[in-house]
Amino acid sequence: MDNTAKSLENGNALPPDLAGVNDEIPYEELSIATPGQLMWWKFRKHRIAMISVVVLAIMYFMAFFAGFFTPYDPNEFDASYKYVPPMHITFTDENGDFTWRPGVRGLIEERDPETLRRSYNEDPDTWYPINFFVKGYEYKLLWLFKTDIHLFGLGEEAGEQPYFLLGSDRLGRDMFSRIVQGGQISLSIGLVSVFLSLLLGIVLGGVSGYYGGWVDNLIQRTIEFIRSIPTLPLWMALSAALPPDWPQTQRYFGITIILSMIGWTSLGRQVRGRFLALRNEDFVLSARLTGARDMRVIIRHMVPSFTSHIIASLTLSIPGIILAETSLSFLGLGLRQPVISWGVLLQEAQNVRTVALAPWLMIPGLAVVMAVLAFNFLGDGLRDAADPFNR
């Protein structure tokens, strides 16, 4: 109230938070803009959120076309290239001449006879150019089309020589390929689980907020109850209770369901709050008066009015799920080999020999951080944008 009054005094009908938008967009356009336009303008201002969108798009794109982006079969062993550190790219060929093509040197393995530590030296007399759209291992693109074309690699002419962008693990498997492949599980588990949360949250939160009364009371108490149990221990206990003989795909869904069963509560709360607020709004009342059925009022009139909030909250709950999957797998209660997820990769790295001898095996952690950060910034941007008239 006070804000509006103050703004009016200044001869400006817009709330102060839109002042920024106001700088670029002419006043006339601003006053007739749809909520969607307003959101977009506002969101566009949030630069980190914009970057996050790009980052996430790239990550999901790579995970979706994992076969194409992985130069090597993520499960293929190579006894002669264990624990290779991330390989340098060089622009000087075997003769020492500069070239525009990126390439790598061949590796010479050395083994300390005492400690058995392997180290790799670059052989300055070799140079293998990195090729694009090369033939490699066979895979099914989009689970459908058999092909063997990969974005990059050394190609057939390099023979046995591999190119490990992010190094190799204890069995000589390509870390880059494993991280990309692992993203498929880790990134999708967030989406799937959040989708389930969304269903639960909207249905239960909606029912709660729309009807009120004892239904509301019951659902509210349930939410409070679930939220009073420490999340991670509860997740741990439930995952430990999954039948141990389930195949991995079933396990994946089991864990997804467990994560969403607990994750829906905050969403449910928000939906309820919105419903409570909207229930007495004029447009809902008029819809009711025209004789629309409850479901129609909810879906047709009420839900659209706060979709933006839901999207923002959803985005903000994905990182929690990703972290939860990682933590569970890390503790040995989540997914397991041969399934590759970031949590599984980190579980393999949770020992001192990794930290001391092969720190690059912790790079999957970086992927987790990136994804979680991006989702948080994106959600933050969406939340700000979703509420152009509020804070």
Add this chain to the structure above:
Amino acid sequence: MENKGLSRRSFLKLVAGSTAAAFVASAEPLAALAQDVTYNEAPMLAELVAAGELPPVAERLPKNPRVIKPYKEIGEYGGTWHRAFKGISDRWGPTKCQEEMAIEWFAPDETTVELVPGFVAEWTQNDDATEFTFTLRDGLKWSDGAPFTTENVAFWYEWNYLGELENKHSFLTPDGVDMVLEVIDELSWKVSFHKPNPLLPISMAKSTGGPPGGPSMAVPSHYLKQFIPDHPDGNQDMIDAAIEANGVQVWQDLFGTAGDMQGPIAFWFKNPELPVINAWKAVNFPTDDPFVMERNPYYHAVDTEGNQLPYIDKMEHALFDDNTVLDLWIAQGRIDMQNRHVSSANFTFYKENEEAGDYQVVLWKNAATYAYHPNINHEKYGPLFDTPAFREALSIAINREEINDLIYDGLQEPRQASPVSGSPNFDPEFETRWTEYDPDKANELLDGIGLTERDGEGFRMWNGETISFNIMHRFPTGDPQADEAQLVENYWRAIGLKVGQDLVERSLYEERCENGDVEVGVWGVDRSSIVMADPGRYLGWVDDGPWAPLYGHWGDPSSVLKKVEPPDDHPIKEIWRLWSEVQAEPDEATRNALFQKIMDIHKEHPWQIGSVGEAPAIFIVSNRFGNMMPNFIVDDTLRGQGLIMPCQCYIKQA
């Protein structure tokens, strides 16, 4: 093999005939004391003696103490041995540092093992091995100073063995028939069996047959009698209080659930009050951190110069949960000597921190081989797995060198599951049987038994169906054994078998083995040093190595699980027939020959398909920790690190 730094062929040459009565050792062959020796004691005990709180050392020791020759040099008194443990469930760690059995394994060097009397002065047996007589060291005392006499033995027989505690180990109860125990005098007793029991000494050296940690065939009755309601000296108030304090149901639980003797009153590890005869005794509870053990002032052994053992005053077991922490402790030099929980996968890490942590990595050898067990009792694939040519194909399809190199840094030995080198049953032919990597020959073998038909994906078919089975194991992601299973899966797929993996929880693994549902199970074929002491794996009686679980239940007299009788012409029946002969054969040479026949049947067409074995066991040994030896063998049968008697180890005082 060059990188191993030790010649594996010579690491254990067990004295054949070690089970014989020839080891009636009244005069100990190992070490002797001068006639008029004066005994010495640790400074911390000397103080107590001076203060009048402890009798002098000569009165505390038996008249004929056990004499132990230190491996390298006479040690120094004092110091604390720091090691780490995982809490109360990690009972075997502290226990194996200091077991006291009537008969013990003794390894004068890394190539020899023999049986010697432990806390008894001698034992004898009659010609047909039905009667065994034991004589206590005269003046042996419990850690509270009470004399250890045959009264303790008689009590054990009456209450633990015959009584309600049902603590009857199978080697003391052949065919389920009770042994008869007869007290001769204050120091000697005799046990008799209804049939020859020639393996009793080696069984007694492996297990106390009573509470873990010992002693054998005796308990501190002067203390424990208070906790038995029916005993004249039973104290109902104390029993009730103990039941209440320990949250158990009945008085028997104080001694252990169903005779495992690991209850809160009868197990030294859980009860600091319990009198013991071990080198050290508990000071606090294993739920404490650290769990502390302190020297037993009445310990009955001395070194060759008459210094009462142990040298080390205290032992502290620090509690840890995650192995990362133990590894960092090692690198920081906080561990003096430890093998348990030390992973050979971290070899390089330990080696590189030797200087920083002021310790050395000392290697022993495990008497085990990892093996794949195709279940010949499997409902569907049993007949296939029972075909020697099929198993041979499975075995030679495995590239053992690659497994060793890729996963174990070449630290293990590619070999068939068989007695380890140095064992009396070691046989180089058995060790290399079916181990030559030859996928072409494997394919030929499979073709040869008619598995020529292939399905759409190129996998072999049998009876019109694709051959598809799983390797079941319990190794979590990141474990070397899990990686190994992955490799083996690939090898077997390469010869046209549709093989998958089944990673299951340990309890489920056991359950499926017991039910005979497992297709191929993975487990280490351990206890392969003195195989005769515990040949269960080669008899098919150990469920976690499920090569014939249902037959095994039929053959094992103590099994109550689902069983199937093998056909009369099945070699496993011959194996069991030979084993029952071995058990009752008093003549040493005949017995060994009979046992070798069992091994030969296995060698003919191994059921347990070994990959790599004789893995190095890593001991972290502080540079201040003296008299610790390299190259010995780690086996449950030989009691792990107990083989070199930690009471003769010492901490170098600065």
Add this chain to the structure above:
Amino acid sequence: MIQFIIRRTMMAAATIALISVVSFIIIQLPPGDFLTSYVATLSQQGDTIPEEAVTALREAYGLGEPIYIQYYKWISGVVQGDFGQSLEWGVPVNTLIWDRLRMTLAVSASSILFVWTVAIPIGVFSATNQYSLADYFFTFLGFLGLAIPNFLLALILMWIGFSWFDQDVGGLYSPEYQNAPWSMAKFIDLLSHLWIPMVVAGTSGTAGLIRTMRANMLDEINQPYVETARAKGLSELRLIWKYPVRVALNPFISTVGYALPELIGGVTIVAVVLNLPTIGPLLLRALLSQDMYLAGIILMLLSILTVLGTFISDILLAIFDPRIRLE
């Protein structure tokens, strides 16, 4: 006020009762029963246990009886303080948990303190210096803390402590203080070990609370009473800390109730990596070995702890903000 406390007490009691049911359900969840896995574990270690003994145990725990009788047997024991026997450890659950629970509380409480001392000033600062470089920096730092998996951070900090400072890692005390009586030196030793778990468990919570605090402050800072105070010539520092901060703290306290479950969860996983003598590692081992009685009890105690924490924070809130009492 009294009415409010009574109502909240009853709600807390009902929640705790419900928690006991859920814990019991979780104990029952794994297929088969825990005795089977117990026997399997024993036989692996070379110990055997006769069939009759298994039957006896089965009866003692009421296995095979209807589920509500099993629950009754269990809960009546629990109410009397008999938490049953841990099968894996072979000792009463009671002897295992109390010390660890105390440590859990200590670590959680110090983490909360850490979170508060970090989040409140930063939140206030970010609000008063909205969109400044420092605001962005702190926001980013907070998000980073939220994004790094706790266990990874713990592992890295432990490694740094080990390789750079040669610090004793794992546990809460150096060996020499492990069994020593309390003293100033021991306390300092404890602090030197506590900082890693404190920071790690705190990082994820800090980000959220900074955001909340910042938002609450922004709400208040534009209120007319602030303008009035400013017009009256109050120094900016006093002005901020005396009024808006205090008002902004009210909703903040209520979020603490919800932060608690997360925090205790965070401490759980950190403790596993750092080898802290808290309840977390015990819970993990109980779950991995399917020692479900122990696991169920731990879960229940942790939940009760949380409920009590929330309860206290509600009462505090009601004291600070009378409006709540009427809600």
